[in-house]
Amino acid sequence: MTLLYEHHYEEVMTSFPLVDSYALAEMNVIIYDSVRKDFAINVSWLEDCIRREWGVVKDIDRIEHKIKLVRDDGVWWVPIEKMLQVERV
16 A cells, blocks of 8 residues: 555646636526525635535625625635636536
C-alpha cells in the first residue's frame, strides 16, 4: 500500500470553460426562481478548483456580481462570472 505523500501530482492549469449565452440565460432563470420560490439549487463554479455546493439563493449582489447561497451548515458567495453550471435539486 502506498501513502498519499509518496505520489507526485502535477498542477494542471486549463483555460476557463466558456458558458454560452443560452446556458447563461437558463442559469439566471433558475437563480431568480430560487430567490422567488425559495427552493434549493446546485451551483458549480471555478475557484482554485471546481466547487459544487447546493443551497437556496437568498441574495443577489448586483454591485459585486455575486449570489449568496445559503444552507444550514454554510454560506457561500458565488461569483456570477465564474459559474459553470446551475441546476434545480
